[in-house]
């Protein structure tokens with residue numbers, strides 16, 4: 181049976197990074213009802229263990245799916261996807277779209293044969309990344325660096341705060357200072373928070389290095405999986421839902437309105 185037209189797409193991330201996946205999805209599916217969920221009580225995921233995330237993410241997504249009855253869920257977070265995607269698929273009776281570091285397109289793009297992967301500390305140590313490198317970037321050099329500072333910086337930027345240029349410089353140096361780093365000509369933004377700092381990162385890497393992320397590919401995948409389904413005739417404002425955290429209150433609604441969000445809830 182086809183989902184009802186008002187059944188939403190559920191986007192899930194530890195914080196606001198998943199908005200970079202929501203953006204291109206709204207271009208393809210402009211009237212899709214949206215629920216954007218951020219696990220602020222668990223942010224940052226990049227500093228959590230695999231065990232913790234493998235338990236936390238399916239449990240939370242299960243609660244959210246029960247509450248919002250989505251037609252499809254998007255794990256708009258590389259850390260959660262590389263660790264918990266299989267657990268979520270096993271636990272939920274719902275199509276699940278994950279986020280995978282864009283190593284394949286980066287390997288097709290590089291001329292020097294040196295690719296950088298900038299992610300969270302958890303993502304860059306995953307065997308999943310070894311596997312992607314072996315399958316799609318054999319014979320190339322894949323440098324990796326985990327930058328928690330960029331996650332904090334991206335959250336701050338979206339709240340209208342200034343991003344410390346040192347944080348950006350340190351993240352780039354983390355790749356460039358590795359053997360072979362001078363030749364790097366493509367950098368994969370393997371954390372959904374990082375495209376929020378695209379301009380700052382582009383200035384820091386210089387004009388000869390291309391930055392790539394998987395957001396548009398994920399948007400196309402969502403459109404493909406929902407092909408033939410019914411949607412509302414008119415767009416209505418989406419809901420953002422945050423897990424309750426004392427240290428980390430939800431951002432002002434104005435920061436989310438450009439992404440079509442009209443209401444903030446906490447759970």
Ligand code: DGL
Nearest residue numbers: 194197225226258259372
């Ligand atoms: N946005 C997330 C990702 O794509 C994780 C950020 C974090 O919570 O550390 O990996």
